[in-house]
Amino acid sequence: MKASSVSVTLTRSMMRYAVSRGASLEALCAAAGIEPSLLERPDERITGDQSLKAWNAAVKATGDMDFGLHLGELSQPTRLGLVGFAMISAADLGGALERLVRYTNLLTNGVRGTITRTEALACFELEPTRGVANFLHESPRQHVECTLSAFLALGEALTGRPLPVIEVRFRHPEPSSTREHLRIFRAPVLFGREANRVTLNAAALKWPLADSNPGLLEVFDARAMGAVRKLDQNAPWSERVESALMENLRGTVPSLEETARGLGVSGRILQRRLLDEGTSFRRLLDHARHELSLHHLRRDEVPVAEISYLLGFAEPSAFHRSFRRWTGSTPGNVRNRIHRPGTG
Numbered sequence: 001m002k003a004s005s006v007s008v009t010l011t012r013s014m015m016r017y018a019v020s021r022g023a024s025l026e027a028l029c030a031a032a033g034i035e036p037s038l039l040e041r042p043d044e045r046i047t048g049d050q051s052l053k054a055w056n057a058a059v060k061a062t063g064d065m066d067f068g069l070h071l072g073e074l075s076q077p078t079r080l081g082l083v084g085f086a087m088i089s090a091a092d093l094g095g096a097l098e099r100l101v102r103y104t105n106l107l108t109n110g111v112r113g114t115i116t117r118t119e120a121l122a123c124f125e126l127e128p129t130r131g132v133a134n135f136l137h138e139s140p141r142q143h144v145e146c147t148l149s150a151f152l153a154l155g156e157a158l159t160g161r162p163l164p165v166i167e168v169r170f171r172h173p174e175p176s177s178t179r180e181h182l183r184i185f186r187a188p189v190l191f192g193r194e195a196n197r198v199t200l201n202a203a204a205l206k207w208p209l210a211d212s213n214p215g216l217l218e219v220f221d222a223r224a225m226g227a228v229r230k231l232d233q234n235a236p237w238s239e240r241v242e243s244a245l246m247e248n249l250r251g252t253v254p255s256l257e258e259t260a261r262g263l264g265v266s267g268r269i270l271q272r273r274l275l276d277e278g279t280s281f282r283r284l285l286d287h288a289r290h291e292l293s294l295h296h297l298r299r300d301e302v303p304v305a306e307i308s309y310l311l312g313f314a315e316p317s318a319f320h321r322s323f324r325r326w327t328g329s330t331p332g333n334v335r336n337r338i339h340r341p342g343t344g
Helices: 007-019 025-032 036-040 048-062 067-072 081-089 093-102 143-157 180-187 202-206 214-232 237-248 256-262 265-276 279-299 302-310 316-327 331-339
Strands: 005-007 046-047 110-116 120-130 164-171 196-201
Touching: 005 007, 005 048, 007 036, 007 046, 007 067, 025 036, 025 048, 025 331, 036 093, 046 048, 046 120, 048 067, 067 143, 081 093, 081 110, 081 143, 081 214, 093 110, 093 143, 093 180, 093 214, 093 279, 110 180, 120 202, 143 180, 143 196, 143 237, 164 180, 164 214, 202 256, 214 331, 237 302, 256 265, 265 279, 265 302, 279 316, 302 316, 302 331, 316 331
Parallel strands: none
Antiparallel strands: 005 046, 110 120, 120 196, 164 196
């Protein structure tokens, strides 16, 4: 299984903050098994395991059990490199956050962010990436709390206004003290829930950004997409195809040819490369539908019939048959278990 990785840009920011709180840079690098000189090469990456060791050492050295929250609230777009400059240049907050999600792989392939919206609500949800050996499955708290805290700080830095947060949810258990969570999020914070999620008033997505620049946005988008493609070239074809399917399954089912064009190859070549990796387009589509069905079921506001549509099924009965094959249960029962553990 492919290992997760984290950009040196993020690692350097974390270590510098820890040093400002009394940690030793040399000791943090030694814990991670990297040379301090690596921090001067922000485009490099370290493994998720190295990142986890550095974070654990930082929490221990600072004695701050809310280390992730405190690091996140200091986040600024310019500290995210190319991703941050694309965010700054967007027209509004929604456009900026869409770019944060779209280019997350430039920062780490260990998490996948999604933004969903209704007329009234917008949700930013964070989940560990599947299909990689992921450090977030082992020790999620600090990294997840940092990311959701940073989400708030980035939004406020871009708009100059506090974001209208309605609720925050975490999957991990409630810590002994939640005082800092309540201070930072200024909204109800729930633990041991079905998702890592910030819910806010959807109207905030239309807030304009002070430094919006369409010309620069075009430049940064092109550079970021080029960097993502270069990064993806090192990934297995099956991983690239499944990622494209997860991104594009929105009511219609992308064909093999459409997916191949998006990846810069012909359908015949893509088919052959997937065969070489012991899989097929149909199998990857089936797996992507399974993963997305569970993602949608975590969101109580999405009816099961709509999930069927989003996954490209011709009718709900076809979705129910596939779901029973995947899980041995029904969508309704699984939703009950997700939201009310111990039932169903």
